[in-house]
Amino acid sequence: MMSQTNWKLEPSLESAAQIQLQAQYELFIDGKWQKPLSKNYFNSVNPADESHLAKIAWGNAEDVDLAVLAARRAYDTVWSKLSGAERGKYLFRIARLMQEKAKELAILETLDGGKPIRESRDIDIPLACNHFFYYAGWADKLQEAFAGQQVSALGVAGQITPWNFPLLMLAWKVAPALACGNTVVLKPAETTSLTALKFAEICQEAGLPAGVVNIVTGYGDTGAALVAHPDVDKIAFTGSTAVGKHIQKACIGTSKKLTLELGGKSANIILEDAPIDQAVEGVINSIFFNQGHVCCAGSRLFVQESIAERVLEKLKFRLQSIYVGHPLDKNTDIGAINSKKQLETIERYISLGLAEGAEIYQPDCTLPSKGFYCKPTLFTDVAQSARIAQEEVFGPVLTIQTFRTMEEVVQKANNSPYGLAAGVWTDKGARIFGLSQQLKAGVVWANTYNKFDPASPFGGYKESGFGREGGRHGLSAYLKFSN
Amino acid sequence: MEILKTYKLYIGGQFTRTESGRSYAIVSPSGQHIANACQGSKKDVRNAVQAARKAQSSWAGKSAFNRSQIIYRIAEMLEARKGQFLEELQALGSDLKSATQEVESSIDRCVYYAGWADKFQTLLGSVNPVASSHFNFSVPEAMGVVGVVACQQTALMGLVSQVLPAIIGGNTVVVIANNQLPLCAISFAEVLATSDVPGGVVNILTGEISEMLPTLSSHMDVNALSIAPIEAKLQQMAQEEAIDNLKRVRIFAEPLYTENAQGLPYIADFQEIKTTWHPVEQIAGGAGGY
Numbered sequence: 001m002m003s004q005t006n007w008k009l010e011p012s013l014e015s016a017a018q019i020q021l022q023a024q025y026e027l028f029i030d031g032k033w034q035k036p037l038s039k040n041y042f043n044s045v046n047p048a049d050e051s052h053l054a055k056i057a058w059g060n061a062e063d064v065d066l067a068v069l070a071a072r073r074a075y076d077t078v079w080s081k082l083s084g085a086e087r088g089k090y091l092f093r094i095a096r097l098m099q100e101k102a103k104e105l106a107i108l109e110t111l112d113g114g115k116p117i118r119e120s121r122d123i124d125i126p127l128a129c130n131h132f133f134y135y136a137g138w139a140d141k142l143q144e145a146f147a148g149q150q151v152s153a154l155g156v157a158g159q160i161t162p163w164n165f166p167l168l169m170l171a172w173k174v175a176p177a178l179a180c181g182n183t184v185v186l187k188p189a190e191t192t193s194l195t196a197l198k199f200a201e202i203c204q205e206a207g208l209p210a211g212v213v214n215i216v217t218g219y220g221d222t223g224a225a226l227v228a229h230p231d232v233d234k235i236a237f238t239g240s241t242a243v244g245k246h247i248q249k250a251c252i253g254t255s256k257k258l259t260l261e262l263g264g265k266s267a268n269i270i271l272e273d274a275p276i277d278q279a280v281e282g283v284i285n286s287i288f289f290n291q292g293h294v295c296c297a298g299s300r301l302f303v304q305e306s307i308a309e310r311v312l313e314k315l316k317f318r319l320q321s322i323y324v325g326h327p328l329d330k331n332t333d334i335g336a337i338n339s340k341k342q343l344e345t346i347e348r349y350i351s352l353g354l355a356e357g358a359e360i361y362q363p364d365c366t367l368p369s370k371g372f373y374c375k376p377t378l379f380t381d382v383a384q385s386a387r388i389a390q391e392e393v394f395g396p397v398l399t400i401q402t403f404r405t406m407e408e409v410v411q412k413a414n415n416s417p418y419g420l421a422a423g424v425w426t427d428k429g430a431r432i433f434g435l436s437q438q439l440k441a442g443v444v445w446a447n448t449y450n451k452f453d454p455a456s457p458f459g460g461y462k463e464s465g466f467g468r469e470g471g472r473h474g475l476s477a478y479l480k481f482s483n
Numbered sequence: 484m485e486i487l488k489t490y491k492l493y494i495g496g497q498f499t500r501t502e503s504g505r506s507y508a509i510v511s512p513s514g515q516h517i518a519n520a521c522q523g524s525k526k527d528v529r530n531a532v533q534a535a536r537k538a539q540s541s542w543a544g545k546s547a548f549n550r551s552q553i554i555y556r557i558a559e560m561l562e563a564r565k566g567q568f569l570e571e572l573q574a575l576g577s578d579l580k581s582a583t584q585e586v587e588s589s590i591d592r593c594v595y596y597a598g599w600a601d602k603f604q605t606l607l608g609s610v611n612p613v614a615s616s617h618f619n620f621s622v623p624e625a626m627g628v629v630g631v632v633a634c635q636q637t638a639l640m641g642l643v644s645q646v647l648p649a650i651i652g653g654n655t656v657v658v659i660a661n662n663q664l665p666l667c668a669i670s671f672a673e674v675l676a677t678s679d680v681p682g683g684v685v686n687i688l689t690g691e692i693s694e695m696l697p698t699l700s701s702h703m704d705v706n707a708l709s710i711a712p713i714e715a716k717l718q719q720m721a722q723e724e725a726i727d728n729l730k731r732v733r734i735f736a737e738p739l740y741t742e743n744a745q746g747l748p749y750i751a752d753f754q755e756i757k758t759t760w761h762p763v764e765q766i767a768g769g770a771g772g773y
Contacts, residue, residue: 245726252722436759444759453613457758463729
């Protein structure tokens with residue numbers, strides 16, 4: 001048995017002094033900050049300590065209409081007339097400005113969403129910048145990307161982003177849309193609007209023509225108005241499967257092109273020949289990265305029976321040194337749960353897991369007294385039919401099951417309505433390729449997990465949605481094709 | 484006395500009567516009774532989906548080259564039975580010239596797609612230059628079971644144009660044939676049955692679209708739909724039913740029997756893209772120098 005370790009870390013808080021939050025944020029429409037016609041505002045809260053951050057405009061259908069109008073005008077009069085090379089230059093410029101403001105964006109992201117500063121600083125923001133840089137280069141090469149077909153822009157793209165990777169998901173949507181010649185109306189998630197609003201400032205600073213990017217903040221009703229708007233040519237949505245299905249229904253009978261990046265319950269598989277310590281680290285990253293608020297989180301762990309006991313022991317030991325704390329603390333591994341509502345959902349699933357007869361393990365750690373926090377949680381003795389093994393929790397909760405043969409684990413892993421991602425840990429290259437072929441998932445990580453890159457297409461099978469973001473494949477979502 | 488042919492359904496490689504025991508009369512434009520076709524039921528749809536699912540992984544698991552040869556064999560068998568199709572098309576109202584053109588174009592389309600079987604992967608896939616030390620590649624993979632509502636204007640060409648690009652990429656299909664012109668669809672099944680196409684890869688049902696499509700479009704084991712131009716109300720119903728398991732729905736605004744309605748995009752419509760991150764070991768000091 002491994003000994004208990006008492007980890008004591010000195011707090012190392014990133015200073016938020018350089019962040020000048022406004023008391024109130026307006027809508028960004030037609031290159032200007034405009035007060036919402038709805039006259040409504042909502043409060044944005046820091047999930048780390050429940051403190052008030054700012055008041056944010058709550059756009060209604062009329063506000064969305066103004067934004068779409070501005071986007072259409074910008075498309076007709078400016079953006080569709082620019083060459084790909086010129087569009088690319090704007091994107092390169094935006095990428096550079098984002099890089100220059102990386103620190104500010106990282107702190108803002110952490111304040112607003114609760115993710116550890118280490119992640120927003122090292123992962124979210126650099127990846128978001130890289131995404132703009134990557135798609136900037138495609139803007140004048142679209143015809144080469146699809147030989148034998150004529151490609152053109154769609155027009156106005158309506159985009160709805162989630163709260164788990166606010167700026168990164170904005171980049172995944174806005175960068176390819178603009179590169180392909182579309183203009184954009186973006187509705188960020190209500191709990192995480194701040195980096196999108198900062199991005200609007202960057203667009204202004206970059207001299208992006210007015211109306212090419214419009215940001216309408218608000219709740220689900222704001223998003224629904226965007227989806228329903230008759231002058232929108234494209235809807236891109238990242239979020240829950242339930243909402244995705246509503247959107248798909250709303251688009252029936254229209255000519256809107258639709259891509260959906262939805263939920264998941266991804267399998268992470270450790271085979272007996274895997275490098276175990278590396279695999280255990282991989283499990284930590286697969287389920288506790290961003291508090292488990294990751295659509296592709298490896299929330300179902302499958303361990304081959306012969307090594308199951310050892311893996312579980314190491315995993316429990318490793319959990320004791322996971323640091324759950326203030327998101328701005330550079331030591332923090334698991335920050336704040338994004339909202340009270342989400343914390344309640346996670347806690348409901350934890351109670352459900354217990355009620356279903358699974359065995360729980362949580363490390364002995366103290367959570368901050370204020371704010372929304374959840375201990376990293378393991379469930380063993382989980383039945384394949386258990387709801388915690390079937391449904392997306394979207395939090396730091398892992399179910400652990402065992403298997404004997406490859407056939408068995410393929411069958412178990414694929415036994416899900418979702419198909420976003422999968423992880424495979426093994427020393428054998430041939431097994432990686434073999435399992436990758438068998439697993440019904442859009443992304444398969446071998447001996448790694450939760451890796452993202454602008455050049456790498458991302459998106460799901462089955463009820464995890466359709467369409468791809470990233471890489472050459474990501475362009476298709478924003479282009480019209482003709483033979 | 485003439486021996487009249489019984490047109491049955493084609494499910495799992497077997498010619499079976501509909502479990503419902505119903506049939507409907509196929510009548511020529513001049514009002515002559517030509518044959519009876521099976522009026523497929525919801526249960527027939529479910530049986531066909533089951534057969535398609537059972538056949539899918541081994542069909543997708545065949546080598547692309549092998550699938551290419553099998554599809555080419557369809558062209559050969561179609562050519563050999565050309566006379567039969569000409570007769571059927573003429574009985575249903577085509578003149579010899581247009582019947583000949585339809586059969587020959589259908590054969591050409593089979594040859595065309597046979598050639599794609601081991602090539603579309605090269606064009607739809609990619610190797611992606613990620614920043615970390617990984618070999619990252621994307622490959623197209625069959626969606627699974629595709630429900631097809633065949634072209635309602637043509638008896639053969641539209642059907643071939645929808646079925647071929649789906650199966651060439653490893654999908655299996657359940658087809659609702661042309662309601663008024665179903666004979667060539669069942670004769671095409673005879674071609675398939677003698678072409679080394681494994682049972683269950685293509686399943687063909689005849690009958691009312693409005694009766695069978697709700698079951699097909701709501702079936703949780705169907706992954707995608709390929710819908711030729713049909714009544715708007717039925718099309719919308721199928722789209723709504725498809726949402727439950729997020730089927731990929733491809734609605735064709737234009738019929739697929741035209742000369743240029745073929746190509747890589749028709750294959751891509753029924754492919755998922757899978758991206759794999761494979762680790763690459765960094766070898767110290769090995770800079771790949773000469």
